[in-house]
Amino acid sequence: MQPTLPEELRLLQRSVRQFVEEKLQPLEREIEAKDEISRPVIDAMAAMGLFGLGFSEDVGGQGFGKLGYCVAVEQLARANASLWNVIGGSAGLCGTAIDTGGPDALRRRYLPDLLSARKIGAYALSEPGAGSDAGSLKTAARRDGEAYVLDGAKTFITNAPIADLFVVFANADREKGSKGITAFVVERATAGLEVGPNDAKMGLHGSTTAQLFFHEMHVPVEQRLGPEGGGFQVALRTLDYGRMGLAAHAVGAAQRLHEASVAHAKARVQFAKPIAAQQAIQWMLADAAVEIHAARLMVYDAASRADRGERVTDRAAMAKLFATEALGRVADAAVQIHGGMGYMRELWIERAYRDARIYRIYEGTSEIQRLVIAGGLLADS
Numbered sequence: 001m002q003p004t005l006p007e008e009l010r011l012l013q014r015s016v017r018q019f020v021e022e023k024l025q026p027l028e029r030e031i032e033a034k035d036e037i038s039r040p041v042i043d044a045m046a047a048m049g050l051f052g053l054g055f056s057e058d059v060g061g062q063g064f065g066k067l068g069y070c071v072a073v074e075q076l077a078r079a080n081a082s083l084w085n086v087i088g089g090s091a092g093l094c095g096t097a098i099d100t101g102g103p104d105a106l107r108r109r110y111l112p113d114l115l116s117a118r119k120i121g122a123y124a125l126s127e128p129g130a131g132s133d134a135g136s137l138k139t140a141a142r143r144d145g146e147a148y149v150l151d152g153a154k155t156f157i158t159n160a161p162i163a164d165l166f167v168v169f170a171n172a173d174r175e176k177g178s179k180g181i182t183a184f185v186v187e188r189a190t191a192g193l194e195v196g197p198n199d200a201k202m203g204l205h206g207s208t209t210a211q212l213f214f215h216e217m218h219v220p221v222e223q224r225l226g227p228e229g230g231g232f233q234v235a236l237r238t239l240d241y242g243r244m245g246l247a248a249h250a251v252g253a254a255q256r257l258h259e260a261s262v263a264h265a266k267a268r269v270q271f272a273k274p275i276a277a278q279q280a281i282q283w284m285l286a287d288a289a290v291e292i293h294a295a296r297l298m299v300y301d302a303a304s305r306a307d308r309g310e311r312v313t314d315r316a317a318m319a320k321l322f323a324t325e326a327l328g329r330v331a332d333a334a335v336q337i338h339g340g341m342g343y344m345r346e347l348w349i350e351r352a353y354r355d356a357r358i359y360r361i362y363e364g365t366s367e368i369q370r371l372v373i374a375g376g377l378l379a380d381s
């Protein structure tokens with residue numbers, strides 16, 4: 001069940017799917033076992049244009065807009081979730097922050113490298129004491145002549161172990177609360193930047209995550225993204241787009257799990273007939289189909305509105321909340337329908353089930369999406 005898409009996006013959808021099935025799916029077990037995505041795999045995804053999908057051509061993007069980005073990301077979800085996580089953390093979050101917040105000089109200096117994956121980026125907002133309440137972050141930025149001096153720490157930063165470039169959020173005026181938050185582009189070689197070891201995770205194997213520490217780290221004023229105090233707006237605008245991508249990925253991951261569940265239900269015979277003949281199984285499959293269809297429509301709606309220039313904070317939060325919660329239910333049903341085999345490492349279903357858990361946590365938990373949606377409703381009334 002696919003909503004109608006323009007021909008250009010149907011072609012993109014087909015070509016990304018073919019690339020994923022031919023080039024990425026054969027690597028699934030290796031990526032999972034080694035907990036590593038090799039540089040040639042990143043280069044192959046970059047050569048397919050997957051880092052620059054939603055960005056404009058003047059900075060090296062593919063110019064497909066947010067809808068094209070979501071359509072492609074959905075197909076990318078047909079292999080390890082960690083593959084997209086590298087792109088999402090780099091182009092999706094770091095690149096979007098530079099694109100939305102950056103003066104043109106920073107956009108032109110950094111985006112072509114990020115969108116071709118010559119450089120890998122990371123987005124450093126969360127801290128040990130500031131996750132859901134990101135506005136309370138404690139990393140300090142003190143102005144010192146033509147530089148800012150940053151001190152503090154970040155936690156759970158996707159791509160940190162492999163990143164060349166970081167968008168870092170720090171507070172330049174604690175008395176102003178979140179209105180003091182300022183965003184900076186920081187190169188890895190900057191003195192005073194320390195990257196912690198790669199965190200061990202439940203899933204997303206192949207994607208790296210680490211802490212960052214800033215010790216009297218000097219960042220030139222020209223590396224500031226937008227005005228002093230404008231950083232939290234950059235963070236929130238970036239998350240609007242990040243959440244759409246995450247929701248699109250959840251739709252694709254759920255779709256693949258559902259297709260496997262339908263096929264297994266038809267093939268597996270118990271009590272002398274396929275388990276698909278049992279109404280208990282049919283209802284699981286039907287409920288999943290409804291949820292995936294609804295989630296896809298929500299993602300495409302949010303992305304189309306973004307392409308028309310609308311602010312999509314509420315729609316992106318709704319799509320992220322619904323699609324990621326739906327993925328959790330579809331993944332659970334997929335394991336159930338596969339029975340014991342669903343629990344075995346021999347099948348990819350077990351990995352997809354573990355990978356599915358993160359979607360409801362990062363880029364704002366499900367509870368925080370509800371707060372965002374309610375905030376919009378109450379502000380309008």
Ligand SMILES: Cc1cc2nc3c(=O)[nH]c(=O)nc-3n(C[C@H](O)[C@H](O)[C@H](O)COP(=O)(O)OP(=O)(O)OC[C@H]3O[C@@H](n4cnc5c(N)ncnc54)[C@H](O)[C@@H]3O)c2cc1C
Nearest residue numbers: 123124125126131132156157158361362363364365367368
């Ligand atoms: C694998 C991974 C990758 C990540 N990548 C990045 C990254 O690249 N960059 C980055 O900046 N961050 C990243 N994060 C951090 C992620 O965004 C945070 O973990 C997330 O926002 C939740 O914050 P927290 O972990 O501090 O949980 P907490 O904020 O401590 O929340 C704990 C629980 O309390 C609930 N809660 C909190 N406040 C409220 C409230 N007001 N109402 C109701 N419930 C509430 C939450 O929903 C959650 O259930 C990553 C995290 C992980 C696990």
